[in-house]
Amino acid sequence: MNRQKIKNKNSLNTKGFTLIELLVVVLIIGILSAIALPQYTKAVTKARFAEAMINLKAIAEADRLCRLETDAEMCKITDLAVTIPGTANEEDATITTDNFLYRASANPGGGQAQALYLKEDVCISISDDWEFGIVQNDGCVEKAASYDYSKLLNLPETGSPCC
Numbered sequence: 001m002n003r004q005k006i007k008n009k010n011s012l013n014t015k016g017f018t019l020i021e022l023l024v025v026v027l028i029i030g031i032l033s034a035i036a037l038p039q040y041t042k043a044v045t046k047a048r049f050a051e052a053m054i055n056l057k058a059i060a061e062a063d064r065l066c067r068l069e070t071d072a073e074m075c076k077i078t079d080l081a082v083t084i085p086g087t088a089n090e091e092d093a094t095i096t097t098d099n100f101l102y103r104a105s106a107n108p109g110g111g112q113a114q115a116l117y118l119k120e121d122v123c124i125s126i127s128d129d130w131e132f133g134i135v136q137n138d139g140c141v142e143k144a145a146s147y148d149y150s151k152l153l154n155l156p157e158t159g160s161p162c163c
Contacts, residue, residue, distance in 0.1 A: 056113055077095055099117060112127055113126050119141075120141060124153075
């Protein structure tokens with residue numbers, strides 16, 4: 001009987017976690033989140049640019065069709081038969097979404113469709129040969145590029161400015 005009382009008394013002392021165990025768990029979670037968060041933000045950025053490249057290709061196809069139909073050298077994005085979800089601006093012929101500002105061939109940089117990333121100073125464009133290119137830190141947006149986007153997106157640097 002005496003042994004049972006001692007056994008029950010010892011089992012009450014072993015409930016819960018010690019402060020060291022809790023600190024170790026918090027430290028492990030902190031290390032894992034420090035590793036995972038940058039990778040997550042890169043993945044989100046790549047997904048945003050993938051969507052922009054799809055939209056840009058649709059704009060470029062509609063732009064080419066517009067130029068063929070009207071015999072014009074340039075077309076405004078608001079004249080194209082393409083639907084990009086966002087706010088169309090008739091005055092400067094752009095479509096603005098949450099992350100990008102899209103232009104067709106009638107843009108400040110010349111005869112290429114372009115998408116300006118509004119969060120950082122990065123611009124992607126598509127040429128008449130259907131090749132994508134990227135321009136970083138050309139002064140279009142105040143915030144400089146935080147990544148090397150040409151490496152991140154595997155796109156060549158081009159010389160055509162976006163603004």
